[in-house]
Amino acid sequence: MEVIEKRIEEAKVAYIPYSGSYDRIPDYIQEVGQWVMGKELKMTGRVYGTYYNSPEDVAEEDLRYEIGFSFAGDAVPEGKIGIKEIPEHTVLSAIHQGPYTAVGPVIHSVVDYAVKNGYDIVGPVTEVYLNDPAEVPESELLTEVQFPVIKMK
Template sequence: MEVVEKRIEEARVAYIPHMGSYDRIPELMQEVGQWVMGKGLQMTGRVYGTYFNSPEDTAEEHLQYEIGFSFEGEAMQEGKVGIKEIPEHTVLAAMHKGPYTEVGPVIHAVADYAVKNGYDIVGPVTEVYLNDPMEVPESELLTEVQFPVIKL
């Protein structure tokens, strides 16, 4: 697996924060996507989940994450859908191919790479979903794992 350093461009996103089981992720993705389309906004291709704690050391009901979509246009927060700007930043990234439930080893590998190569992880892990589970088999799903970093 190759770990790369790259810049992520600034993006405006619509997102839903959630605390609880990861089982809700597909439902939240659908909800955010429908909200963005319902507002007539132009999606710009970033579909992501940012995970603020780990299922390895957090009870399922206390898992905190957000699911979001990037878009162009103007929108205001509404109900549980928030709007924010993600600033341009540097990440260490690696690709995972296969079921979302098997991404853990890639997350650990990127974190280990950061430590071994003089990077400080400065934020939570983000998974960027590059294809649609409705269109490809689970074995073909592509997820880019990203950690925001600064070089020490």
């Protein structure tokens, strides 16, 4: 597994924050995606989950995360859908292939890489979902793990 440093371009996203089990993530992805399509916004390719805590640290009902889609166009928050701009930033990134439930070791490897190579992690982990579980077998799912970082001197 290769860990790389890269810049993430600024993006406008529609998202919903959630608390609780990860079991409903596929439903939440569908919900946000349908909202974006229903507003006739142009999806720009980033389907993501940002995870603010870990099942290693908190009970399932206390997990906090958001699910979102990047888009081009204009939209305003509506109901539980929020709209925000994610600024351009630097991340350490690695690709996981396989079931979403097996991404943990890649997350830990990126953190280890950051520590060993003088990076300070400055935000939560984001998983960018690069293909669709409805279109590929679980063994071929691709997830990009990203941690926002700054390089320490």
